[in-house]
Amino acid sequence: MKTLAAAATAGVLLLPTQLATAQPAQNSTTAAQDQAADSETITIKVGISQDALADLRSTGREAREQGRTALPVPPPATQPTQRAPGQALPAPKQPPLTLLEGAQTSSRTAASASTPATAAGLGDGPSTRVAAPIEDKPNSALLEECFNAGGADTGIGRVHNRFTYCARVSIEAEYWSIDSKGVPIEKEGDTTAKLELFAQGDDKDRRTRIFSQIQKDSVDYDWGPIDNIFVAPNVPLSLLGQCLQDTEVCHATRGSYTLPWTVWDNNPEWAYWDVYNHEETTEGRDKISYNQWAVEFFTENAEYKTFQRGRTAPRLARCDSASYFNFGTARYPKACVFSEVTPYLTYTLGSDHHAVAEHIDTAQNRAHSTYPLLAPPGVPWPRAKNIPGKYIPGNPDAPGLHRITKRLHPTEYKSNSDHKDGACYKTGPERNTYLDTGLPNRPPQGEQCDEYPFASTLEGAGNPTYDFSVKSIPARDNRVAGGMLRKYYVDDRILAWDAGLPRPDTTNDRFYVHIR
Template identity: 30%
Template structure:
């Protein structure tokens, strides 16, 4: 039989077990393209990419949250997310325990995987190759299939405009299905990660490991590729944002089966920037790549000894704005409340420079309300502190935050002020700054929300 009378077909499928075995419900034939590469696509603008990523996140239920209780008094986050963010170089294997926690999520078995947070994505998936013998005198004859399960993780960075993609097979997962001839244990299978856009917008570095099915069945090593998207020449913006996509390419071509088309996973978005306003403990973090198909939000807790009074203020402002000070002559609307599936961007908050004109205007209007002057008076402004509050050093807290475009001076949204313990005000503010850093919240570009827990 001529080698050219055979071909194979391959599909990617989620690892969803059912009574009959692996379910192909979400399987999709890969797009053929010679040489295990795919046509490059044009990048979206930062605005288009942000809107697309938010829609995807809402549809998929990708919700990244940041717990303010896990930020220590000096602003250092105990969350593993923070450890990822300050890693100077990529590790040789995916970070733990984050990757294990991510892979344990049932959502990791989806075609799109699971975006664990802004700096970690994972997937537990499978590949199925259907082998056919093709004859010029009749229809193709099915020969059998080979299935392999894999694990993937991708890690962002707050120190370089790159991310690292990790991949490995699940040892012992190779199955031969439907073969009436000998199992094709010696047939090759190769993988690599690559960018959906062409260089210099995005490029990848790393080898393309290729092993026989029998060799992959005993492999436990992680393989990795680095995807890099540099600042583009002529970009005058401060952040120099690029918005690439990436995917994994599979290839089972061999001399025996030369016509097998390569397969690829879904394109997954990420964002790189060169914002120069991120620093921590004297070190600048002026380059980064993060995952954007996740909705970032900050969480405060009513039960927290560190910031419970501030959390109560935010909750009351979000749920009962008309009971808050300052008193307005219209029904108040205060944004930023986290909802499980928010309408992308509506009612969100947006970070602004802490030393800019917007933050200064927010401070001015907050002070009017706190001091009962300017636009407010003894009736409409915040009542003065009690003697006990004065003695304990309570401070005037504002929501939305001073460092947001929706703050007291926005003119579009209303705001709330309240006296809170000074230590709690400082703790809550420190957590907000840590959230901005660890989730890489850019000025104006990144919408975010606030959730109040019991």
């Protein structure tokens, strides 16, 4: 124990010398995960050897005799300890997630989220990217945005956008003195705190960086008046970022960060880990894979025994190696995003793309008043006109839009163009289809034909399942909105339709449009 106390005083990070042996997963869920998901506070139970406890109290008595009011606080340290080669992972691993399981889990979580994510297109200048470069510290602007936007302290935390996540979780550690056999004898006290998580998806690699720290001044001790000052603050706590699937799916870099509670409580630095998703276990054209990640906390070495490690609720990352993402000259061949959110693009009435926003608002909410008409004048309407893509908070399964590209979907793209030209200009192979139902007049000079759903979606004008709308609008509004759409596909990493995926209607990316 004296070695531990000396190291703590010097601010040295310690690697627990014993890690719990990994056990087989049960029903794909550990007790710690259940606890994290179902309880507001994640609790761990830790045993302290009687010798270690006596050592801590002896150090405290010496400090009091010297007239100190507290033990010295070690300076913060930021380098992580490294896991010893071949050392067993401490927590059960979860089975790989299929694309269907990942998509369904993402949809369920998005539906239950207390606060929707920030929409791409809100406050983003034309040259601004939603994804931020990943560094050794969290991006300060995104960190402030995420924690101040609401939802970080409740439920799943906040998926701020598809590349940014944050959460603040209540944690508690019960400390018990244990006998030589490791059996708890007497409860010594409780230590509580707020654990903060911040994570960024990488837009150039199959990587998620997880940051974690104890919120400043959030630690409270309930050990008794003397132990609160001279014992509890110097008990060590370890944080460890984990990939929850086997190494064939993903792996996490770096070992645990171990500091005394009092240092965590005053440490401005963040611990961090990288979770890499592997291309070897993927599905589909774009090599898609889901993995879960979490942060574990514990106190464990030769003198401490954690009976049940704490683990934050597992969060999902969806990774891909799609080759068609670029913004200007920059290319983004791989990425990982936070999938537990409903992706949507926002267009704004009264803006520099007002005409497009107004058109889409009409198409989504008053479809019967749009062109092409359901039927020529005097002919009974054959059916209702239903146009998909409206963003409805809390309903990630509403009829959405699916992205297509000219290169990957030439037939669908041409069909959208042919039907739009027929409905707008009475030209092309579909001109006769819309002679009596399309726009009564061609767009005049300075205006263009706007179509919704977009030409770059499977639900566009050529899709026989859904109806569509066309309208003549100012060319400038159309150009601005088109640029926003192209940027949005990159910002929210909207994958293009892949008919070869299992259950393609569920496993392909679906997105929406919100008009404000």
